[in-house]
Amino acid sequence: MKDIRPYLPILSGSILFHGVAPEDILHMIGCLSVVIKEYEKGQYIHHAGDRIATIGLVLSGQVHVIKEDFWGNRSIMAAIRPCGLFGEAYAISGETLEVSAMAADAAQIMFFSGKRVLETCPSSCAFHTALIANLLRLITHKTLLLSQKIEHLSKRTTRDKLLSYFSSQAVKCGKAVFEIPFNRSQLAEYLSVDRSAMTTELGRMRDEGLIDFEKNRFELKEPF
DSSP: OOOOGGGHHHHHTSGGGTTOOHHHHHHHHTTTTOEEEEEOTTOEEEOTTOOOOEEEEEEESOEEEEEEOTTOOEEEEEEEOTTOEESHHHHHHOOOOSSEEEESSSEEEEEEEHHHHHSOOTTTHHHHHHHHHHHHHHHHHHHHHHHHHHHHHTSSSHHHHHHHHHHHHHHHHTSSEEEOSOOHHHHHHHHTOOHHHHHHHHHHHHHTTSEEEETTEEEESSOO
16 A cells, blocks of 8 residues: 555544544554545546445545536536545445536545444544544535535525625635635536626626635625
C-alpha cells in the first residue's frame, strides 16, 4: 500500500478523523481497505446508477457531485474540496447512486471501505467509536447543506437565488468577503439558472453597489 504519511495533514483535517491522533490514524488505515486513485479534470469517478462500497476523501483537486437528467442537463449538488468526503450515504446504505461524481480539477482521491468504517475491529476499537460518531456528524452536515441548497433554489428570481447563496457563504465565513468554489458556469449550474442571465444580473448588482467581485472572490456591500 502507498505510504499515506504525507497525507496525514489532510486526513487529520477531515471530519471523519476529527479527534483522532495522527499516529492512531496510521494505525487504523490498514483496517479500512484504503486505495488511492488519481483522476483527470472532467473524468467521472462514479456514475448515477452505480452501486458503490467505498467512501471517497479528496486529497487534492476538487470533486463535483452532479445530477443529470435524461437530456444531459446538469446541476451541481455539491463541491468537495481537500479534506472533504463523498459517497458515504450510498456506501453505507448500498442504494443505487442517484448522482454522479466528477473530478472538477485533476484530483487525487483516497477511498475507504464503508463496511470497514462501520465495523470495529480489535486493533482499532479504542478510537473506532470516534470514527463512527464523526461519520454520523458528516451525514448530518451534508443533510443541512442540501437543505440550504433547496432554500436557494426556492427563491423566485436569479437575483434572489444569488443573494441567498452569497449570504450563506458570508455567514459561513463570518465576513462579507469570501471565495466560492465555482466558476460562472458552475455557479449557474448549482443555482439552476441561465448562465447569461446570471452574468447580466451580477453586473447589475455590482452597478447598484450591492456586491463586488473578481473571479470567484465576492464581497457583499450591504447586509442582507
